Amino acid sequence: MITMFSNSKLLWALSEVVNYCASRTSLPLLAVAGIAMLVLILASYIRETRQLPPGPWSPPIVGYLPFLGVRHKTFLELARQYGTLFSARLGNQLTIVVSDYKLIREAFRREEFTGRPSTPLMHTLDGLGIINSEGRLWKSQRRFLHDKLREFGMTYMGNGKKIMERRIKNEVYDLIENLHRAEGAPIDANPLLALSVSNVICGITMSVRFSHGDIRFERLNNLIEEGMRLFGEVHYGEYIPLYNYLPGKAEAQEKVAKNREEMFAFYQTLIDEHRETLDVDKVRDLIDVYLVEIEKAKAEGRAEELFEGRDHDLKFFTALQLKQILGDLFSAGMETIKSSLLWMIVFMLRNPDIKRRVQEELDVVVGRERLPTIEDMINLPYTETTILETLRMSNIVPLATTHSPTKDVHLNGYRIPAGSQVVPLINCVHMDPNLWEEPNKFNPSRFIDDTGKIRRPEFFMPFGVGRRMCLGDVLARMEMFMFFSCIMHQFDIQLEAGDALPSLEGTVGATIAPHAFRVKFQPRSPPVPAPFGTDHLHLRHVGAH
């Protein structure tokens, strides 16, 4: 406690008095000095707590954790009670929740809010990668990835758009072929979407595509799913470190580390293969991009400085940072798109009028002779706003990622201490009746202005905002448009007679995804000649067929 308040000269002087009295064994003086010190500590604690945003009372040690339930829902309730900026102690972590869109924008544009909280999970990941890194490593990696991913087509500008469209189109055509195979019978679309969406991101990062029924893909997916479940199990340990020592919890933690090792072994095989065939003048994917950087740094004798000197495995050619980047992009780029597409299907099943309007727009603008392309996006405002409305209502990442101030800062008159966890409550912004008319109604037209153009209000923030906003938003928008428009163009999606409408309550995991449901993909007539039998660039199939 004394070290906690070491900046207070008065406390320091008092502690000197206590030490002096203790050395002279002057008991009455010692008691008085001790009490004075306790009073000062208490006063200082109260003063500091008073400067924090208001929030619910909570017991010591566990804080508000026992009452937390489903985090984004509980936070919504607390925001209604304590306002747009509130604080709550969760175990040993102070959490600050922001639900006013202007405050979220104000905070997240500031450099100080780009830190990540220091929790046991963050330590497992060694602060490497892009999602969990911070400081100089994050800054340099974010700039590097931003530039390199643009070169691979993650841009709306120039030739890049065409490159990316070609990648996505191939996966869309494969998906359509696979959906046709179901011959209109009810299916769970989840695994097929997971495969197609994974192939897009794995193509960009590792030149790998998986086939339907591929055991390596199933294993990777199982590892990710198990990772999510295990993360749920050790979740309290993020707030109460001793929790991880309870029976069963240490094993769960060990399993998290083991799964990560297995995934990294998979990436390592691919990295080794890339290294053997590397042509520095002909980079194929993100692995090559990193290998070229690493080779360059080695040749210039600055390998130790690469990645801010954090990747201690570089000298063993195992490139830990590269593996964490591959893992980050795979997990961030797969689950999000897949869940969003599943929600689009759910909303279409629940709103047949809107489904018909989307199909009419596609038929008029694209016609029945070909499939939609990225070029059509600008002429398909109703299709595009149906995607935006899905993002608004599904809130698949309701709490974005947790930020942590790198130093004490002030926001809206309150003190936000360094190291606290700052959470933007995006679901609150997206469902606020003061910002959206009838927020519970699925209405794509709310994104269309009087001139028929698409408008994106500044309180629409599915990709987060500020310096750490989503790095893959351009890819995400292209993918969602291509997959959704082509599915809607080719199929009429329907429920099996007697099946209940899929619920709007999602399953909380890495994203909020719809509960499992079955849907029929009825080919639309007249049949569309699709350019199937696709060209898969230079991608390599891995695993068994």
Ligand code: HEM
């Ligand atoms: C519908 C699809 C997606 C949604 C809704 C989404 C949403 C988000 C959100 C809310 C954040 C956190 C922003 C913050 O905390 O300030 C984020 C971060 C991130 N996203 Fe996405 N995302 C999507 C797709 C993608 C894709 C396809 C990629 C892959 C390239 C990707 C890569 C990332 C990365 C790397 C970060 C961390 C950025 C950083 O820490 O600097 N996301 N995303």
